Amino acid sequence: MSAAPIATDMIIIGAGPVGLFAVFEAGLLGIRCHLIDNLDKVGGQCAELYPDKPIYDIPAVPRCTGQELVDRLVEQCAPFEPVFHLNQQAQALTHLPDGRWRVSTTADLVLEAPVVVIAAGAGSFVPKRLPLPGAEAYEGRSLFYAVRRMEQFRGRRIVVAGGGDSALDWVLNLQPIAASMALVHRRDDFRAAPDSVAKMRRLVAEGAISLVIGQISALEGADGRLEGVVVRSPQGETRLAADTLLAFYGLKMELGPIADWGLNLHENLIAVDTEAFETNAPGIFAIGDICTYPGKLKLILSGFHEAALMCQKAFKICFPDQKLIFRYTTSSTDLQKKLGVA
Amino acid sequence: MSKLYVTDREGHEHVLEGQVGWSVMEIIRENNLDIEAACGGCCACATCHVYVDPAGLAKVGEPGPDETMMLDEALDVRDTSRLSCQIKWTDDLDGLRVTLAPKF
Known part of the structure; x- marks a missing residue:
């Protein structure tokens, strides 16, 4: 108090x-x-x-x-x-x-x-929390539903999930200080502001961000430390190396x-x-x-x-x-x- | 009377009476099955997410643009995903089977 x-x-x-x-x-x-x-x-x-x-x-x-x-x-x-x-x-x-x-x-x-x-x-x-088995163990350490201090994410290998403004804003804001940045969304269409989407697509074209279309199906790691995120799509599964997952599935x-x-x-x-x-x-x-x-x-x-x-x-x-x-x-x-x- | 078959999250099937003019969400909710439908049916959340049995998919049709956008806030979205508040019941849907999607 x-x-x-x-x-x-x-x-x-x-x-x-x-x-x-x-x-x-x-x-x-x-x-x-x-x-x-x-x-x-x-x-x-x-x-x-x-x-x-x-x-x-x-x-x-x-x-x-x-x-x-x-x-x-x-x-x-x-x-x-x-x-x-x-x-x-x-x-x-x-x-x-x-x-x-x-x-x-x-x-x-x-x-x-x-x-x-x-x-x-x-x-x-x-915020809606990821309902994947074992996700809770990562919360607060590797898995976040909001960004309070950007500096916390400097040098991290980040995966952001979601297609709205929160997801896109944090992809764009954190990309310059992250070691790597991947955006995961279930379809190649975003409801975020068109300007943010355009910026994101430019960074994807430049290779600064990887865009992965699919849904997160599993988390890999141990003791609350994330090592990878598995993304499932009709084409199969992709594993993204990551130590940080920011999930924005709305409220x-x-x-x-x-x-x-x-x-x-x-x-x-x-x-x-x-x-x-x-x-x-x-x-x-x-x-x-x-x-x-x-x-x-x-x-x-x-x-x-x-x-x-x-x-x-x-x-x-x-x-x-x-x-x-x-x-x-x-x-x-x-x-x-x-x-x-x- | 037309029938709606709903499989709950424990795998139990419930046979509900179709009500013409109601949405599938309303039929499920009024039968006290566990569907949140937080926004009350105005396609502003994704808490009435169901999977439509493939056999009924053609009759139910594709999700609209607003619905597709709201489904972004659901998890484990499949080709058969719909928001049940956006499916208006008609007798033509008699025998439709849906499964409640996971809550989160």
């Missing part, structure tokens, strides 16, 4: 559409929010899985794309100045003696608040550490009441796709509703001495001041 804990009113885990709308609803009640998300951007599945796909069932928005919805939610909650902590996963939850909760993240950030809201969708996005969603927080779970969903969407732990709420209750529908609009009701109870926890008055943004100058429009 490097830095001092950050104290706030509400810690929201997940910066997807429901987490963002919770910031708005909380803001109207004077509740300040910090959000944690494992992606490098806000928007959750809308931004990561289907930014360009259409959504037709947001009330009063006949059609928008996933990214447009996110952009509008960010704009809507901006007056409340949410603080985003991206690229990190909420890791541990502790109940403090004063009744508040402490959440620590994989980036060693520590947050403390009377209310924690889990708006984590289907879990956090993490998947998994519940992660939340599963061990002692909350009531039903098949990886968090059970809540339908009055306040509170879990079995007082002050811990769950809203959006991650919560379950009789009749639950995994719709963004349901998450919005859950956020609004959750905030009513959260207010009482955050400000036990204050009386909550129900008001509309249309008529309340107090709310309009908070929104910066009056």
